[in-house]
Amino acid sequence: MSEVDSIEKQEQDNPGLKKAGVIYGDVGTTEFTCTITSAKVEQGDYVQVLHEKFGWVLGRIDEIKRKTNLTVDKAKELMNGSDVDIQETILAKVVVIGYRDEKGLLQYPRIPFNVGSIVYLAQDEFIRKVIGLKDIEKSGAYIGRLFKHKNIRIYLDINIMVQKHVSVLAKTGAGKSYLTGVLMEELLKKDVTAIIIDPHGEYPSLKIPAKKTKIHDEFGVTPRGYASKIKIFSPDTELNEAKPLKFTLASMTPRELINLMSLDTRQFLIPLRKAMDLLRTSRQFFDVKDIIRVLESEDSPTLSPLIAQLEYLSEMGIFARKGTRIDDIVTKGKVSIINLRGVAPDIQELVVQRLSMALFELRKRNKIPPLMLVVEEAHNYVPQQGMAASSKILRTIASEGRKFGLGLCIISQRPAKIDKNVLSQCNTQIILRVTNPNDLRAIGNSVENLTKGSLEDIQRLPIGVALVTGGNISMPLFVEIRPRETKHGGESVKVI
Ligand SMILES: Nc1ncnc2c1ncn2[C@@H]1O[C@H](COP(=O)(O)OP(=O)(O)OP(=O)(O)O)[C@@H](O)[C@H]1O
Ligand SMILES: [Mg+2]
Structure with missing residues (x-):
């Protein structure tokens, strides 16, 4: 007698089982081929097969094709209106996922399935069990449900996300910011502290409830706003509802300041250092205007380019005698948005650098609560080629942040253009549609367990479906992202 119940017995015990096909040809332990006998079966579907020794085993249809006997000549006859007898079979390649043992x-089954075994569409409970999905409502972020499986909710473990970093990658317009908004709603609900670097000003809409739709009901989501838990800061003091974000000038080195200006370091570093040193001897705090005053008193025409650049910096209003206090920006259980809309790229890099350095230092000394730093358009702040002012500190946070409870969430439309080391430190990976071959390669290199079929699927993902892996999700899963509770701030602009 076999070690598991017969198929007849198992079918009796599982009356809902639906046949998908039959195993044929050479059978391996990690993959096999089967004929498909049901028109309902699609690529990506989960299937289950009874193994005579190991019991029910889960697999996933990785590729599917229709094989026919229609030749080119016969196809021509068909064009001319003749009757042609076409024989066809649908064949699929199934990748074996495995089963759960007594522990x-x-x-993996270590012996191949018997050829001729019946392949069934997998049942929800069995998928949940093998994939190891748990409804971790208390510590998890509800991001959506398993694609085509309405009853399987997907939760991402928030502790793992904050400790071990997250990446959200996709081509432009594929839904990265929408999904990051979903993640932020979940953090807000669980009183997790976060800071969002928001180059386009898309996140203040987390304050505003979304308009309710049928999809909200389908996913069990109720629109709401988080106005009381959102703080907005910006270097641009004219931005609505934003508090001013300023940095203490006295804590900058002359070299850091020169790097912000398109000036020849050799020519201007020494006079700038002299001016700053002079100011430091007489006072603890000073601003850009004070430096300009000292330089002007030199009465030297060669200094005018430096003075002109400093005037520009002064106008930017990013430096002050006393900068914004970090403990003003970080509040336990709240999300602070750093709105950088309209801010020049070099100033943006400086903001990210200063802020990240302060967060890292204060987290090390446990002066601020554990938090997640969300960086939109991350390829600009930690590029693979060249350096941004913020590159070094973001690399440090990626490699050391986990020791101090400082998590990174990296978002980018150009995975190939982000520092590879930073990307590979992200343990939870969320990928939406990507088509650029370089970006696909970068993803293939940084995501474990991706099958050839899944990499092809990524190129065709519909908006709102993501491939999620890592963290508490032990294998790549396609997830239909839940609708937003709050208004999405990154709606595409209609031209007509
Ligand atoms: N899960 C979803 N459900 C419904 N609509 C979505 C979803 N994801 C994205 N969209 C829609 O797709 C559009 C683009 O989404 P989003 O702004 O998130 O793209 P993006 O990847 O951040 O693009 P960019 O690279 O330009 O920042 C938006 O108008 C949004 O409403
Ligand atoms: Mg976006």
């Missing part, structure tokens, strides 16, 4: 560990 609950995921195992």
